[in-house]
Amino acid sequence: MAKLAKLDDIVSLCKRRGFIFQSSEIYGGLASCYDYGPLGVELKRNVREAWWKSVVRMRDDVVGLDCSILMHPMVWKSSGHADKFADLVTVCKKCNTRTRVDHLADHAQEHTEHVPVETAMADAGDLSKKACPSCGSVGKFSESMAFKLMFETQMGANADDTMTLFLRPETAQGIFANFRNVLDSTRVKVPFGIAQIGKSFRNEVTTKAFIFRTREFEQAELEFFCTPGTDEQWYEHWKAARFQWYIDNGIKAENLRFRDHDPDELAHYAKACVDVEYKFPFGSGDWQELEGVANRTDYDLRQHQRGMRSINDWHENGCDLQKVTLKEEDPEYFKGPLSYFDEQEKKRYIPYVIEPSAGIDRSTLAFLVDAYDEEEVKGQTRNVLRFSPSLAPIKAAVFPLVKKDGMPEIAQKIAGDLKGCFSCFYDQKGAIGRRYRRQDEAGTPYCITVDGETIADNVVTIRERDSMEQEKINVDQVKNYLREKLDL
RNA sequence: GCGGGCGUAGCUCAGCGGUAGAGCGUCACGUUGCCAACGUGAAUGUCGUGAGUUCGAAUCUCAUCGCCCGCUCCA
Structure with missing residues (x-):
């Protein structure tokens, strides 16, 4: 069905429709950086929103967090990024x-x-x-x-008195650094998770394939803390939950798969790791990673406990990260400051962590590519983005059939009313068919048309994107109709 | 970073030493009145950027920036 055979086709579509632009294009572009246009920003926000709803709001065992991008340099000493990246x-x-x-x-x-x-x-x-x-x-x-591999920047306006900081290469460490704060402030009990969406930065050796691998990118990460021994079942739980999320938001099952990491492919701290991969129409292998679900064991929290014990060393070495050596782990590490006391078991331990880590940008691209379709309608090609209603940048468009006889006024009133509930677009220009097709290309699920009889009978036509079928309903029922159909 | 390919209108591309082009899209007016309709008219280009060669460069040369493919790398 989809005719997006090459990456170039996708890039072209993204630019033409205002989804994604090259960054700083008027100056010749900046490598590996991209901007989201009017439709793209709505789509990306919806992807974030869908993730947050699924991972945080619909659950009782996950809370949210929004950390600063800049963190104490020792965070990266403890995590290993400062040395090993x-x-x-x-x-x-x-x-x-x-x-x-x-x-x-x-x-x-x-x-x-x-x-x-x-x-x-x-x-x-x-x-x-x-x-x-x-x-x-x-x-x-x-x-x-x-x-x-980490971007550096300077903190401090006085040139003689600045500190080199790193732009975070992952959001996860901010979660670990706030583990104690969340424990102390929210009454959460293991098993529970902390979720975060935000930008990360990596000087990748090679960038690749449009927004697929960029040096500035957005992650949606969950660190799910659980009792050692239960980690394998939580790993399976999140593996399944995260896969289903892509399906629920419209990715075709045949374009999605798991790829388990081989034991010799695993990072030294990981007990298991699986990628959720999407079959992109570009690149050598087609299948490309959207998300990784990893069992990180208790490695990170234990490392930060070592880091906390080393902070004096950092000060004594003139805040030079290179001169700092992390202190050995306390033999009683499981009683340390980042440990958890289990009231049920009357036991103190360092929780294990299951980490689903998704790329927002590459997911957005996958949703876009997967939604794209071309079909023949009466000898003409119809371009449609078959977005799931949850992700559609515009949920509904409202048109007067023609720009006269009071139709625009009624249509505008309907659109104004709908805007309070969801993203809604009003258009009165040109032929009605053209307006329908334009919305198809933006992926708008429903179009509402006010015609000459609406003034008399208060009835409008609702046209559905995928089937192009039309239905007449009362103006008063439009909002409920859409709410139900859009599941909003 | 290496090798290959490519940068001309918003998009797809033609032009390849002598006045900057087409299709689609966009906008306006009219007509039509439920699926990219029709008519008329209009706007839009640092020909990626900068040097060089030339009487003259979108066109030839060099450099540079960006994109794609491959290598390499990659939570």
Whole structure:
């Protein structure tokens, strides 16, 4: 059905209809950055809203949070990002292939294992003896280059007195950093979750495929805290719940799948991880990750307890993160400041964490691509975005059949009334058929048309997007009709 | 970062050394009166950007920015 064979088609559609624009386009564009246009911003807000409703509002065991993007530098020391998100990379001069230095080490590191810069530097010294995994040439490597995966910025207006901070590379750490605050302020009891939606930043080595991998991106993350031993069942619970969410919001089941991470693919702290993947019509493998659900065990909270014990070290070292070494873990770590006391079991422990982490931008793209359809109607091509009503940027459009005889006034009144409930669009220009088709291309589920008889009988026509079928109803029933059909 | 391809109107593209073009879309007026209708008219371009070659550059050369594909990488 869908004719979006290439990424270019999607980019074109997004621009033409005002969903997504290249950032700073009038200045030649800024790599990897994109802006959401009038329809795009509504769509993206609806995606966020649908996630929040499903993960937070419809549940009794999840609360929300909105952390600052800038956090104490020690957060990233504890999380490991400060050390481990600085990979060393070298280029083979013979074949121009880029390779991570730690992959050339004598004892090959695991796939997702990042190594501290110092260790990598030490290994980098003897690159002259290493063979290129691509072409086999020995000692042809360039000087190794460090890739800073975190964006840096300065805090403090006085140039002589600033502190280097990082833009968060994930929202999750802000949740862990607030674990104690939420426990102390909300009467939550394990098992419970803390959810957050917000921007994150990563200097990806390569960006890719439109808004699919960008350096500034939006995440929707849940950290679900549970009793050790129950983590596997919660993992299954969230895996299923998150998959279903995409289905419920309109993704076709055949375009969605799970991909379990192999044991040797897992990050060292993760006990299990699965990706929810969507079959995008671009890229080499087609299937691309929308979301990861991971069992992070008690790793993060334990790391932050170590960080809390190391804060003096940070001050004593002139606030230089590079000079700080995290203190060893207290043998009684399970009684530490980020532990939880279970009243039922009369036991203190560090909860395990299940983390569903979704990409809002790539999900938005998936919803857009999946909704796109072209069909033949009386020899003409009709373009339709078959959005789920929950995501449609515009829920209803109101038209006077013609721009006279009092019809515009009635239509405007109806539109004004509906705007209080949901996003609604009024249009009185041009032929009615054209107005219908324009709304089809924006994905508007319903159009309401006021005709010449409405003045007399108070009846309007409601036209449904997918079937193009029309139904006559009383003006007074429009709002309830839409509420019911849109499930709002 | 490497290799390949591509940047001309909002979109799709033609033009490839000599006045900036088409289709679609957009806007206005008229007509019509429930599915991209018709008529008339109109607006819109730093030809990605900057240098160079030339009497003259959208066109040739170089640099640069951006996008796509591949490599590489990747919660």
